[in-house]
Amino acid sequence: MIDFRYHLVSLISVFLALAVGIVLGAGPLRENLGDQLAGQVEQLRTEQEQLRGDTEELSAKHDQLATFITELGPELVAGTLDGKQVALLADDSSTRPGTERIVTLLEDAGVGSTVQINLLPALWDPDAEQTRAQALETVRSIAPAVLPEDPEGELTDSALLSAMIPRLLHSDAEGGLTPELRTQLWQVLIDHDLVSIDGEAPVAVDAVIYASAAPEELADAKEDEQVATERAQGLLASQTNLLGELARTGLPAVVSAATPGNDASTGVLRTVRGDASFDALSTTDRLQEADGPLLSVLALIEQSRGGSGAYGTTGDAENRLPALPETQGLEEQAADQQGDGGTAETGTQPSDGGGEG
Template sequence: MIDFRYHLVSLISVFLALAVGIVLGAGPLRENLGDQLAGQVEQLRTEQEQLRGDTEELSAKHDQLATFIAELGPELVAGTLDGKQVAVLTDDSSTRSGTERIVALLEEAGVGSAVQINLLPALWAPDAEPTRAEALQAIRSIAPAVLAEDSDAALTDSALLSAMIPMLLHGEGDGGLTPELRTQLWQVLIDHDLVTVNGEMPVAVDGVIYASAAPEELADEKEDEQVATERAQGLLTSQTALLGELAGIGIPAVVSAATPGNDASTGILRTVRGDAGFDAVSTTDRLQEADGPLLSVLALIEQTRGGSGAYGTTGDAEDRLPALPETQGLEDQAAEQNGEGGAAEPGTQPSDGGGAE
């Protein structure tokens, strides 16, 4: 049986341990621990300042390179696409400045005709299903063979209409579409507010640039969560159907996306770069930046020469620029302009697709 003496000894032990802890904590241990903690805090503060300085330096170099590249744009692309017919597709008005710059650079490259095709929300919006059904009915009465419905009955109306657009831009393998039939089909899309066309109605093109807006620009904040989810799914269905058809029929194609915050973790760029089925399509980010439109045109030039790649500054980009003779040593030139030296960066030598035509 435990008696009072056991409890007394236990209490004395507890108080003795407490007293020893107080003495040590107030004396040598406090000073030692305090010094250690103060040293660690100071080290972390120094590392943070160093990282901030490195980030600002890298950001400044990126901005300098982007400005340098953008200024050289017309000279870099001059005469590289002589006589080609190119279509620039876009899915939102927020890309206007980028697409206008792309069209201007295409003209500098010698493109014979650069038509801009604006894809409208009715092509994928949940509340536009009746409009899409009417458009499909009209198309079936004109040229049913242009639709991929028989080969994949699971395709939605949005996917069918979106996949038809590359077929209308393609000059071969289109089931014998005459220019008159093409014009009629484009007119159906226009009349149902699925697309608008700036420029001469395209007959057939040698290349396509798809300029995609940032995901937040394509959302509608007024919609509830369910409708917003349906809209996002419809948009992705439309985009993947269109780009999948482009990759399949072999038209030189580039997907150029706006990537605010240098983020490519959402939107069509993530889908295309993450799916081997789109390997034939080149991609570029930074559409909203000074050098973004030029990246798009340079990637299209490489496409017409048989090359492809993923370019820009986001984490999943393969290289900063397409490795063309026109871009060889460009980063070194930018460094020289800014008073820096250094050897050429990897990726500035010509690739398989970088040779002259």
């Protein structure tokens, strides 16, 4: 058996260790640790202030450049898209302020015409399956070759109808589409409330801009979680198939998205940027900002000259602006204007030469 004295020695050892710890903690160690912690807190506070200052400075520079290029917008794009036929696709009415500005800038660029095609929720909503099935049956009876091949039967009706839209816009679409057939097919989509068109249905176009709303605008807060998930999946499948087919057509095309909070981690840009299958497309963020529509048109100009890129201010953007002759030196001019208190000369001479961005 263990002797009582053994317990007594153990208890005394514990209390001695505790006493030593209290004495040291209340004396030299407390002062040393306190100083260290206070120093670390002060360092973190300084770093936080520095980061806040850097963020505010960067934000001010972005705002300055945005204002600068917005004011110069009509001059920058003048005559750069002479005679082009452009389709402007939009997936929600919340993008209308941005799309209206895009249309105005396209007019400044000299386009022959712009047709706006509104993609309606029935194109992807889980509750509209019957509507899509009826539309698809009618399309197959008119011109089945306009639909993408699906030998394994893996594509949903939404995916097939979404992928059909870029084919209707492309002048060299498969299936020998005549203008009459194209008009019929557009009418099928219109009659089933899958799209609406401002003006006459297009026969074919030279370029496309896809204007995408912020994810929260495309959601329905009243839906339960399961239905909301199905809606989000349907929307993503529709966008992916439409944009994938658009990339395959070879039409100059730009995906322009609203990015509230400068966040592109959700929504269509997350799908397109970084995926090699969409490399043929250009992307721009900031559609909701004053300079966002101009970014879209500048990217389309670059596309028409054979270039592409990801532009804007979100973390996955490659550059602030397309590297065009028309945009050369803009950031430096904006910085100079800011340094001069806004009194610097804002005029610029647009280049009369084209070139890859």
